Amino acid sequence: MPSLLCAHVPWPRLAEHRSYLLDQRINPELYLPADALDTLDTRQMQALSDDLISHGLACTIHATFMDLNPGSVDRAVRETTRQRVEQTLDCVEMLKARVVVFHPGYSRLSYGSAVDSWVANTVSFWQQQVPRIRETGCRVALENIFEEEPSTLVQVLNQLDPAFFGHCFDSGHFNMFCTVSLEEWFAALGSFIIESHLHDNHGVADEHLPVGEGEIDFQKITDLLKQYAPQAVWTLEAHSRERLKRSMQAIQRYL
Numbered sequence: 529m530p531s532l533l534c535a536h537v538p539w540p541r542l543a544e545h546r547s548y549l550l551d552q553r554i555n556p557e558l559y560l561p562a563d564a565l566d567t568l569d570t571r572q573m574q575a576l577s578d579d580l581i582s583h584g585l586a587c588t589i590h591a592t593f594m595d596l597n598p599g600s601v602d603r604a605v606r607e608t609t610r611q612r613v614e615q616t617l618d619c620v621e622m623l624k625a626r627v628v629v630f631h632p633g634y635s636r637l638s639y640g641s642a643v644d645s646w647v648a649n650t651v652s653f654w655q656q657q658v659p660r661i662r663e664t665g666c667r668v669a670l671e672n673i674f675e676e677e678p679s680t681l682v683q684v685l686n687q688l689d690p691a692f693f694g695h696c697f698d699s700g701h702f703n704m705f706c707t708v709s710l711e712e713w714f715a716a717l718g719s720f721i722i723e724s725h726l727h728d729n730h731g732v733a734d735e736h737l738p739v740g741e742g743e744i745d746f747q748k749i750t751d752l753l754k755q756y757a758p759q760a761v762w763t764l765e766a767h768s769r770e771r772l773k774r775s776m777q778a779i780q781r782y783l
Contacts, residue, residue: 529783530753530762532626534588535772536725539564542576545769550583554776557763558623559590565615573622580623588627588723588761589666591616597633599650601642606653609633613657621664627723627761628666629696632681635674643680651687661692669696669723676707678716685720694722697753700729700736700765703744710748718756724749726779727765736767738775739782750782 534557537545542558549556560568580587596609613630620628632650639646654668661668670681670693685693695717706713714721726749728742729735739746753760764779766772 529758530724531759532586532588532761533779533783534761534763535776536590536763536765536767539568546576546579548769550579550585553583553585554772555585555587556580557588557590557629558619558625560592560616560619562592562594562612565592565612565619568619570622573619577623587623587625588629588763589616589620589623589625590629591631593631596631598630598653599633599639599646599648601645601649606649610653610657614660617657617660617664617666620666625664625666627669627694627696629669629671629723629725631673632670632675632684634680636676637674643683647680647683647687650684654684654688654693658689658692667691667722668693670694671696671698671725672701672706673698674701674705676705678708678713681720682716685717690720695720696723696725697721697749697757697760698725698727698765699744699746699749700725700727700734703729703731703742704734710745710752714752714756718752721753721757721760723761723763724753724757725763725765727775736765736771738766738771739764739778741774741778746778746782 534555537556538559728737764775766775
């Protein structure tokens with residue numbers, strides 16, 4: 529059993545889904561895009577926090593990610609990333625989020641010849657954020673995006689404090705980009721997993737289909753999650769209410 533089952537909800541669309549989430553007692557994973565961070569009404573966020581507490585719900589957060597990279601060789605990019613991370617952590621604290629998911633920023637096409645620099649920059653960046661992360665009480669999960677195999681995430685996570693950092697395993701991204709088996713990925717990173725994004729596709733596009741409506745073997749994934757990371761959060765990344773309903777129904781067989 530996961531420690532928490534969540535559903536992905538973009539902050540700009542929270543108003544249309546809020547009553548449904550509360551009535552159905554669904555724990556949200558709130559996606560906070562950059563524009564939302566710059567226009568956020570803290571009173572609205574505090575009101576959401578109060579609603580979640582009163583309904584016995586918890587949340588996680590998915591951070592903004594476009595154009596950001598904590599391991600960038602460009603100091604200005606790292607500085608912009610730092611600003612967005614700090615804004616996100618302020619929201620984490622208000623919502624008492626258990627986990628906050630960040631994209632690592634690595635791509636072999638960009639950093640294949642500069643892996644050591646990217647890893648060193650990434651480790652230094654996140655180590656500098658530890659005091660603030662400690663204050664929020666959350667853990668940071670680095671999600672697989674374009675990684676074809678686990679070595680870069682392993683190098684980063686082996687140098688970070690596991691009390692504050694872990695891995696978010698994304699089933700859809702794995703199916704699109706990885707060249708290793710699920711067993712090999714979990715053998716390397718399974719013990720780091722603190723959250724998993726569960727959504728389906730056919731291996732070509734990031735379709736965000738409900739669980740079981742693509743080609744991904746969720747029996748194998750959930751068995752590996754239970755073996756390596758029994759306390760991980762599971763998040764259904766379905767990008768519509770109808771898809772969420774179908775995914776919620778499908779995931780029951782794996783709980």
